[in-house]
Amino acid sequence: MATPRVCVLRAPGTNCDRETAFAFETAGAQAERVHLFRILEKPELLSDFQTLCIPGGFSYGDDVGAGVVFASQLRTQLAEVIGEFLQKDTLVLGICNGFQVLLKAGILPGGAGEWTNRDQTERQSTLTWNANGRYTDLWVNLKSCSEKNVFLKGVDTLESPIAHAEGRFIVKDESVIADWEANGQIALRYCDESGKTSKEILDYPVNPNGSLQNIAGLGDPTGRILGLMPHPERFLFATHHPQWTRKNLTGEGAGMQLFRNAVEYFG
Template sequence: MRPRADFRNPMPPRRLARGTRRGYVCGLLTHKRRQWNPSMATIRVMVLRAPGTNCDLECVHAWERAGAAPERVHLRRLIESPGLLDSCRVLTIPGGFSYGDDIAAGRVFAARLQRHLREPLRRFIASGRLVLGICNGFQILVKAGLLPNPRDGEQRFCTVTRNVPPGFQDRWVRLEAGRTNCVFLEPSREYELPIAHGEGR
């Protein structure tokens, strides 16, 4: 039986290549590939949560292990004070079932981002800072129109929809990074990762 990810050890050690940091690998927005330097000054990370988010504590733990300074922020607080984005280098949207995944996975969270934070988020991304979407966070970024390309205006070019065959998928998968600008991935490298979703297609 394969080991499962948990709070103390987000990725089992035997799954990681030498020198790889433990943590989650997920959707990332960035214009340029940058070299990750663990010795750089502490990076401030905002972990954005909402009702139904259930992986924010694990996300904070993973960022702390990577040497960053994460802070959990509720979506309502960010809507009231968009300037909070100015104080961080990375915005992370963790997994869970935000707003109960009403209508569709991540749809309500995405709608709130579009309505209240569209311009602040575009400025944040245009400045070269990073946005990380994990599981439900990835679904949110896609449905908010921030992936695959946040510079293409209002039009949404893709979505994440129900699995085929229908049903919740909870297993380990092997993925290849391919050509990527993601600072957490090595191009063409294969990764073995846990997935858990009902809408991953």
């Protein structure tokens, strides 16, 4: 099969698009950084890609809330083309600000099914201010909790850096989490160094933002969409880790597997 094409969709304020495109290219994809305004002018461009990635960064300066403006443009001006993209055998990845966008646009948690009824569906979850009330930048441990998510194939635990102020995952009604878990949609949880996690909120810094049930990533029912707060594109090689010499790390970093999985899905 031809090399899969990835649209790394950036908006004013996005600042992780180059690193994310590099990650996909290193994994074997053909990645293109596409400005949102190009898609607004010519929405059919999105049909040229097999994967849509919304990278981290501060889109529109997060002036009215993290990811809100970007999400609004997807939900309104690009509603039709996004709906068509989700209905196909495609992948969607949202990292940090991208995760915020996916949630606030209504792409997660329900994927294509929820998108079809987005005007009638009440948003069940969001990402809000960290429990410590400030921007937090550190490395965390993550436990993969979904066997169906394409991006997490073969992943058990991984380390990854986080850098955000609005990363605390909350829901309107906690009962929905049981349904998501049964569907394999709870993708990642914060865990300790041994890989141990729980549904009780772990203490800082293990859970860096106070997310409900330590949730760090969420998928859709098909497993083809993933949103996560940590930055896997910042741990592509062992030398990216701040303790790579102390831990005797070599070769690829743990984050690379997510991008390889996305490429291999189309193999």
